[in-house]
Amino acid sequence: MSYLEFRNVQASYGTNPILLGVDLDIEKGEIVSLIGPSGSGKSTMLRVLIGLTPLSGGEIRLEGKPIDYATKAGLRAVRSRMAMVFQSFGLFDHLTVEQNLLLAPTVVGKKKRAPLLEEMHEVLRLTDMQGHDGKRPPQLSGGQKQRIAIARALMLHPEILLMDEPTSALDPIRIAAMSDLFGKLAAQGVTIIQVSHNMDVVRSLSDRIVLMHDGRIAATASPKRDQDDNAAIARFMAAEAHQA
Amino acid sequence: MQIWNWHGFFMYLGSGFIFRGALVTLMLTVFATCAGFVLGTVVAVMKRSRHKGLSLPARFYIWLFRGTPLLVQLIIIYTGLPKFGIRLDVTTAALIGLSLNEAAYLAEIIRAGLDAVSPGQIAAARALGLEEGQIARYITFPQALRIIVPPLGNSVNGLLKTTSITSVISMEELLRRAQLLVQEHFMVLELFTVTAIYYLAMTSAWDMIQRRLENYVNRPYQRTATPVLLEPEANIAVTS
Ligand SMILES: Nc1ncnc2c1ncn2[C@@H]1O[C@H](COP(=O)(O)OP(=O)(O)OP(=O)(O)O)[C@@H](O)[C@H]1O
Ligand SMILES: [Mg+2]
Numbered sequence: 306m307s308y309l310e311f312r313n314v315q316a317s318y319g320t321n322p323i324l325l326g327v328d329l330d331i332e333k334g335e336i337v338s339l340i341g342p343s344g345s346g347k348s349t350m351l352r353v354l355i356g357l358t359p360l361s362g363g364e365i366r367l368e369g370k371p372i373d374y375a376t377k378a379g380l381r382a383v384r385s386r387m388a389m390v391f392q393s394f395g396l397f398d399h400l401t402v403e404q405n406l407l408l409a410p411t412v413v414g415k416k417k418r419a420p421l422l423e424e425m426h427e428v429l430r431l432t433d434m435q436g437h438d439g440k441r442p443p444q445l446s447g448g449q450k451q452r453i454a455i456a457r458a459l460m461l462h463p464e465i466l467l468m469d470e471p472t473s474a475l476d477p478i479r480i481a482a483m484s485d486l487f488g489k490l491a492a493q494g495v496t497i498i499q500v501s502h503n504m505d506v507v508r509s510l511s512d513r514i515v516l517m518h519d520g521r522i523a524a525t526a527s528p529k530r531d532q533d534d535n536a537a538i539a540r541f542m543a544a545e546a547h548q549a
Numbered sequence: 550m551q552i553w554n555w556h557g558f559f560m561y562l563g564s565g566f567i568f569r570g571a572l573v574t575l576m577l578t579v580f581a582t583c584a585g586f587v588l589g590t591v592v593a594v595m596k597r598s599r600h601k602g603l604s605l606p607a608r609f610y611i612w613l614f615r616g617t618p619l620l621v622q623l624i625i626i627y628t629g630l631p632k633f634g635i636r637l638d639v640t641t642a643a644l645i646g647l648s649l650n651e652a653a654y655l656a657e658i659i660r661a662g663l664d665a666v667s668p669g670q671i672a673a674a675r676a677l678g679l680e681e682g683q684i685a686r687y688i689t690f691p692q693a694l695r696i697i698v699p700p701l702g703n704s705v706n707g708l709l710k711t712t713s714i715t716s717v718i719s720m721e722e723l724l725r726r727a728q729l730l731v732q733e734h735f736m737v738l739e740l741f742t743v744t745a746i747y748y749l750a751m752t753s754a755w756d757m758i759q760r761r762l763e764n765y766v767n768r769p770y771q772r773t774a775t776p777v778l779l780e781p782e783a784n785i786a787v788t789s
Contacts, residue, residue: 355676377680384678395673399692399769408687409677441770461677 306369308333308496309465315362316346316353323349325520326363331513336487336497338507340541341517347500348392350517351467354498355389356380385413388463390471392500394454396442402429402453403438406460414461424460431486432456433479447474455483466490468499472506484510504546514538557736561743570726571747577712577722578751580644582705585651592656597663607656614653619714622646627718643715643722651708658700662693695766702759709751723747 307330316324324346331337339347352358354365356374364371367386373379397405406425410416429435432452442450451474458466466487472480484506491497491512501507507514508528516524516538526535561567596607614622627642637645666689674684716725727744731737 352672357672357675381678384676387676389673389676391669391673391676393669395669395676397670397674397688399695401769409679412683412687413678443770457677 307331308335308368310366311363312366313363314350314353314360314365316349316358317361318358322361323520324353327520327522329515329522329525331496331498333496334491334494335512336491336499336510337513337515338511339498339500339515339517340502340504340507340538340545341523345517346520347517348469349520351389351469351498351500354465355387355467356383386463387465387467388458388461390451390454390458390466390468392469392473394442394450396450396453396457398442401439401441402434402445402456405442405453406438406457409457410460421460425456428456428459431459433482448476448479451475452479452483463495465496465498468497470500470502472501472503480506502545504542507542514542516541554736554739557734558739558742561730561736561740562746564730564743566730567723567726567743567747570721570723571751573721574709574712574723574747575751577643577647577715577720578705578709581647581651581708581712584644584648585655586659586701588648588652589655589659592652593659593663596656596660611653611656614650615657619646619650619711620717622650623715623718639715639718639720642718643712643720647708647712647715651704654704655701658697658704659693661700662696663689665696666692691766691769695770698759698762698766702755702762705755705759706752709755710748 309331311327311329314324314327314329315322327346327350329337339350341347349358353360356372359374366372367383372383374383397408400408403422403425406428407418407421410421411418425438426435429438432455434449434452434456437445437449437453442453445453451471455468455471458468468487471487472483475483480503487497487499487510499510512527512529514526514528514535515522516526516535524535524537526538592607592610595603596611598604598607623642623646626646627637627639630637630642670688670692671684674688679687712722713724715722716728719725721729723744727740730740
């Protein structure tokens with residue numbers, strides 16, 4: 306039994322089938338990178354996992370138990386263990402950075418504000434965003450927004466961290482710093498599933514690379530263990546790296 | 550015959566009869582705005598629903614009340630409903646007619662405000678674990694209000710004057726009372742100048758309130774924003 310198991314996972318938007326039966330096993334503390342062409346279903350994988358897009362078939366098991374997305378209690382339970390960084394950030398424009406970071410911990414987590422403020426400053430330091438807590442998202446640059454989105458997810462202390470292209474707007478120095486941070490989180494037992502088009506990050510960070518194609522897993526590879534990458538993955542990564 | 554009678558002008562300006570008429574106008578406006586906002590919010594939420602059983606009645610309601618003159622609606626409510634055994638006094642009929650009509654207009658304004666909040670923020674809020682009611686309260690409504698307040702202000706300004714239409718079912722608001730007084734001394738110009746002054750005073754007062762409202766809903770967007778939203782909630786969270 307693996308920590309997180311996808312079993313014949315299917316999903317569709319309306320009548321459009323998007324995921325056509327995905328099987329994937331993920332271990333605790335692993336960093337899994339989803340790669341693949343645009344529209345292949347990478348974001349949908351993350352959305353399904355956190356219950357934003359319903360499964361139309363199959364199931365996802367967490368520590369052996371099927372996740373119950375159909376009931377409020379089930380959704381609450383699964384969302385309390387995960388956090389997600391969105392491709393388009395999803396920051397709340399009318400709230401300050403501080404309010405963005407504290408909203409869920411106070412309203413959902415019912416935690417006290419004073420200790421949270423301390424945590425917030427720590428998280429802002431980790432994402433190199435200290436001193437920006439009074440600003441609102443429209444006043445931030447793209448890369449700053451992205452780091453606030455990461456900071457907001459970290460405030461939830463997730464067991465599983467889902468990140469949709471979390472370094473797409475960052476400069477090389479920040480990418481290195483964030484990769485370092487993700488590596489440390491994984492070493493502490495946080496399971497990370499990220500979507501990325503940055504093949505350097507994918508290669509250096511991933512325990513496993515999953516290549517998606519047309520709603521299916523086309524290939525997987527473990528760059529840290531296998532000497533020879535899977536041929537299909539190597540080809541895709543070479544093509545992506547060439548594009549960038 | 551005089552062109553302008555100052556004595557008559559000041560007599561009407563100080564008239565308690567006219568003043569109380571203006572108070573009735575004010576009361577009709579405040580009530581119809583509040584009731585219209587509550588009902589309009591319900592209709593707007595229904596119209597945005599994915600369920601046809603909710604969105605279709607909302608569409609029909611808006612279509613009906615925006616597609617017919619308030620005058621006609623008032624007459625049907627006041628004279629038509631009694632034929633079905635529903636007897637309403639003038640004030641009740643006026644309040645109902647104005648509120649139903651206002652709700653249809655406000656529903657469209659509120660819907661536009663709710664639509665303006667990006668789906669990405671709603672998805673993020675769900676992923677953070679917020680429930681639908683909390684999302685409405687902390688995310689959707691505060692942002693929608695900022696969009697809603699300017700057109701809402703126009704609507705209230707219009708309503709202040711539109712209430713005069715209730716005079717057709719002999720609601721004794723400002724205009725009706727002026728019409729009644731005309732027959733006394735036939736000082737038409739003086740009387741209606743006073744009436745205009747009352748309307749101007751009320752719309753000007755509303756302009757001031759609207760500016761404050763706009764500042765209030767824009768406060769989170771100003772540069773030196775102080776965290777206003779989480780403070781009381783954090784306290785509630787602590788005690789619960
Ligand atoms: N809300 C939606 N409604 C309808 N179709 C959608 C929706 N979101 C995504 N899709 C479709 O689902 C498919 C998979 O989308 P997904 O976002 O998972 O792709 P992706 O692999 O993340 O692509 P990218 O690299 O461009 O982000 C696409 O064909 C897309 O058009
Ligand atoms: Mg995507």
